């Protein structure tokens with residue numbers, strides 16, 4: 565069974581979608597560890613409630629490479645095969661990228677390469693696109709720029725608020741992340 569290490573910073577709904585897919589057998593993997601760089605992340609509570617190992621590894625004030633060395637240590641201690649970023653709000657350095665070369669994936673709430681960075685849903689909404697979506701991609705040093713694994717298109721409907729749109733994208737994210745993992749796990 566391949567071991568997943570999931571990195572979060574907040575709500576953790578993508579992490580939860582993955583954990584539930586593991587629980588009910590849709591995803592043949594084990595969630596070995598959930599790590600948050602923010603101690604107050606709601607996702608850490610969810611992880612504990614699900615009986616998973618939840619590690620708070622605060623990043624505030626820690627230099628980026630030094631932080632990544634701590635991440636590598638926790639992930640290696642747990643024999644992690646694949647690192648899944650799920651709302652992890654911190655850029656990774658070569659320390660992590662080289663240690664887990666080709667084994668770090670991320671989900672982003674737009675159809676990359678459109679609208680990288682923060683508040684991608686709002687960026688798409690403000691631009692006025694009629695179709696946006698979500699992307700699962702490999703992580704490279706450059707933000708939101710690694711090779712694309714899968715995407716789902718999500719329509720922007722006439723009376724949408726940013727919130728309506730964000731909710732529709734999030735539902736698509738949960739499905740897309742699980743499907744992509746099913747695929748990636750057969751290849752590593």
Ligand code: GRF
Pocket residue numbers: 572573574575576577578579650651652671672673734737
């Ligand atoms: C998601 O929209 C994800 O695409 C982005 O950050 C958000 C995290 O949400 N990278 P959650 O913590 O998984 O609920």
